[in-house]
Amino acid sequence: MEWLVEKDYQVVSLATALDTFRTDYPLPPKTIVLSFDDGCRDNLTYAAPIVRRYGFAPIVFLCPDLFGQAEGKHRDFITPSPLLTRDEALELIQAGWAVGGHTRRHPRLVGHCTGEELDDEVGGCRVAIQHLLGYDAKIFAYPFGQFDAVVKQCVIRHGYEAACTTLGGFNTARTDRFELRRIVIRAGDDLREFHRKAQGAYDWLGYFKRRSLEKKILRQAESTS
Numbered sequence: 001m002e003w004l005v006e007k008d009y010q011v012v013s014l015a016t017a018l019d020t021f022r023t024d025y026p027l028p029p030k031t032i033v034l035s036f037d038d039g040c041r042d043n044l045t046y047a048a049p050i051v052r053r054y055g056f057a058p059i060v061f062l063c064p065d066l067f068g069q070a071e072g073k074h075r076d077f078i079t080p081s082p083l084l085t086r087d088e089a090l091e092l093i094q095a096g097w098a099v100g101g102h103t104r105r106h107p108r109l110v111g112h113c114t115g116e117e118l119d120d121e122v123g124g125c126r127v128a129i130q131h132l133l134g135y136d137a138k139i140f141a142y143p144f145g146q147f148d149a150v151v152k153q154c155v156i157r158h159g160y161e162a163a164c165t166t167l168g169g170f171n172t173a174r175t176d177r178f179e180l181r182r183i184v185i186r187a188g189d190d191l192r193e194f195h196r197k198a199q200g201a202y203d204w205l206g207y208f209k210r211r212s213l214e215k216k217i218l219r220q221a222e223s224t225s
């Protein structure tokens, strides 16, 4: 975070970035949004004090049915840290963090859910966050980064305004609002790797991942039509 400030990056909230995309004003090229998936407790214990020091406002994507769960395996989903309780999630909101939806239980959505389960996981997540946290979660993040045309339509149908993928790269006003790109920073990345990622060193990989996904979605559309 210190490096971002030193190198004149501007860290804004995801809502600010999306609002700016709706205007004619471009964001400065060195603009960064911070997002965290899953709602691990270490977001509160480690990340929150650090980002507070710099006045940054990240977004955390939560699975409300997993609040307070221990670290370990939850069906397909393995978390290296205990997950935030409801009260801890509220603490993050009070600290200025935004909250987004990440399904109710973090299942694999593509090819593993019936239409009913999909609605429950995607729409039910938004309802549960409203109910438990009194927060209107307007942005979604696909669990495991996996989505297809069906999942994307479901997210749109349930009133979310945007959705984050794990397809690498930068976003502009022309990026599909429901296929927002992100640069995945892993726990094992050292500072040099973080610098490389922030500077877009791996964006070419995102290009190929997007291309192969587009082909897959196209094939899916052809086989269902």
Ligand SMILES: [Zn+2]
Pocket (backbone or CB within 6 Å): 037, 038, 102, 106, 142, 143, 144
């Ligand atoms: Zn996740």
